[in-house]
Amino acid sequence: MNIAPAIRFLAPLILAAATPAWAQDVWSGRNGRAAKAPVDAIAPQDLLVLLDSMDIQAHLAALPADRDSRAHPLGLTANTDGLYWDVVFYNCARQGPALPVKSDAAPAETAAGEGEGAPLLSLRAGRGCRDFALSAAFDLEFPVSVQTINRFNREYRFARAVLSAEGAPMIEMDVNLEGGISRDALEVEIEAWRALLLTFSKYVGY
Amino acid sequence: MATPFPAWLVAWVKRAVLAAVPALLAVAPAGAQRQETVYDRVTAETVHDVLLLNGLRVLTQQVDGEQVVADNRLAVDDFSAWYVYLYNCREGEGCGDVEFRVAYSGVDASLEDMNAWNARYRFTRAYRSGDYAVLSMDINADGGVTVEAISAMVPVWRRAIARFANSLAPPPPG
Numbered sequence: 465m466n467i468a469p470a471i472r473f474l475a476p477l478i479l480a481a482a483t484p485a486w487a488q489d490v491w492s493g494r495n496g497r498a499a500k501a502p503v504d505a506i507a508p509q510d511l512l513v514l515l516d517s518m519d520i521q522a523h524l525a526a527l528p529a530d531r532d533s534r535a536h537p538l539g540l541t542a543n544t545d546g547l548y549w550d551v552v553f554y555n556c557a558r559q560g561p562a563l564p565v566k567s568d569a570a571p572a573e574t575a576a577g578e579g580e581g582a583p584l585l586s587l588r589a590g591r592g593c594r595d596f597a598l599s600a601a602f603d604l605e606f607p608v609s610v611q612t613i614n615r616f617n618r619e620y621r622f623a624r625a626v627l628s629a630e631g632a633p634m635i636e637m638d639v640n641l642e643g644g645i646s647r648d649a650l651e652v653e654i655e656a657w658r659a660l661l662l663t664f665s666k667y668v669g670y
Numbered sequence: 671m672a673t674p675f676p677a678w679l680v681a682w683v684k685r686a687v688l689a690a691v692p693a694l695l696a697v698a699p700a701g702a703q704r705q706e707t708v709y710d711r712v713t714a715e716t717v718h719d720v721l722l723l724n725g726l727r728v729l730t731q732q733v734d735g736e737q738v739v740a741d742n743r744l745a746v747d748d749f750s751a752w753y754v755y756l757y758n759c760r761e762g763e764g765c766g767d768v769e770f771r772v773a774y775s776g777v778d779a780s781l782e783d784m785n786a787w788n789a790r791y792r793f794t795r796a797y798r799s800g801d802y803a804v805l806s807m808d809i810n811a812d813g814g815v816t817v818e819a820i821s822a823m824v825p826v827w828r829r830a831i832a833r834f835a836n837s838l839a840p841p842p843p844g
Contacts (some may be wrong), residue, residue: 502706502815502816502819504819540816546676546706562674597792611781613781614797617788621757622808625788626788626789638792641819642818642819643706643817643818643820644815644816649815650813650816652813655812
């Protein structure tokens with residue numbers, strides 16, 4: 465996992481500087497009315513605030529340059545129940561070089577075409593990322609069959625299990641915000657992911 | 671200022687435009703002030719209407735949900751017939767989540783093919799179930815979503831099933 469130490473160190477400062485106080489209230493749950501207000505985009509640092517309010521340890525993390533050129537160059541890495549997982553953001557309205565990400569990172573597509581010199585994402589209508597992907601991979605000393613992966617996909621909903629080209633079992637789940645979902649719904653999806661991840665880890669014998 | 675139109679016509683058009691302004695303001699998007707309705711649970715009727723608005727022909731069918739899914743499903747007459755199942759339903763309150771599902775039988779799709787799909791494409795899940803190659807997509811409503819959020823997933827799903835159907839090779843002859 466490629467976590468830039470500088471980003472980890474700077475994360476609290478970046479959050480304080482880049483996220484308006486009212487936006488922090490939405491994602492930290494301090495504003496009761498905001499929990500039901502639909503939001504159609506989220507920035508990495510906003511999700512970090514939300515995860516923190518759910519007592520989930522997470523850090524901002526620069527995506528490896530070869531990971532996915534369509535993704536936002538900044539993602540998250542988190543830990544629940546002793547299991548590490550990643551968050552990758554897609555369909556982002558603004559992507560700017562405000563964070564010390566790798567200079568050779570592949571440029572991500574911008575929906576609005578306003579990436580050059582744009583400020584860090586903030587929570588406003590139409591800003592941030594329209595969807596994000598949660599994923600985790602397991603490094604096992606024994607093989608997992610494609611039959612086991614298929615059985616998981618047949619039995620469980622919302623996430624999908626995958627066997628990587630190297631034979632590592634992986635689990636992925638996509639969360640869409642386009643159109644508008646509430647903060648509560650986002651929490652429900654993250655809790656579902658947490659449960660599915662734990663179930664999958666046992667399913668493959670981790 | 672003189673106009674080429676009769677005065678009565680100009681006055682009538684002005685009145686009509688002024689009368690329409692409140693209605694136009696009501697439907698015009700107002701940026702951050704726009705407030706969508708958030709639904710904690712969805713009903714078959716809601717999803718039915720969302721599909722209709724997406725230009726799809728939909729039929730409500732009675733099924734035995736066996737306490738897992740609602741006792742009615744939506745059958746969508748698309749380029750492939752696909753279905754909508756509702757889960758976590760409460761009597762009179764609606765359901766917590768929705769599944770779009772399509773299943774193809776008699777196709778030569780291996781477990782490796784299903785895995786390759788899952789490795790490549792987002793939002794859907796492909797698997798084999800008996801003789802069927804199944805593609806599925808789940809949408810959560812628990813906690814609160816807008817109708818627009820459900821509607822936004824319909825074209826995503828339709829593109830996925832078109833691609834999935836094309837990826838399934840017909841069974842070898844004989």
